[in-house]
Amino acid sequence: MPVRLRKMIGMIIIVVLVIVYALVATTFASLLLGTSPWWVHLLYFFLTGLFWVLPAMLVIKWMEKPAKPR
Structure with a gap:
């Protein structure tokens, strides 16, 4: 896999991880x-x-x- 593609996929994964993690952590805390x-x-x-x-x-x-x- 080309490095640029791997970095783009990784960036998307990290953004989704942070959003989901923040929502889950905050929901757990409020409940x-x-x-x-x-x-x-x-x-x-x-x-x-x-x-x-x-x-x-x-x-x-x-x-x-x-x-x-290659």
């Missing part, structure tokens, strides 16, 4: 953490704000692989 203390909200949003990076790193690693020589 289950409504009556929790402020520090639980702070910890939850801090951790969920960091966890999206893990799948994004895998996509970026895939995007940056060198092209196979």
Whole structure:
């Protein structure tokens, strides 16, 4: 697969990942953490704000692989 195509596909995957992840994390928080203390909200949003990076790193690693020589 050409590098430019791989980067375009990876960019689309990352944008979709961030949107879906934000919607799921926010929905989960609003449904289950409504009556929790402020520090639980702070910890939850801090951790969920960091966890999206893990799948994004895998996509970026895939995007940056060198092209196979022909």
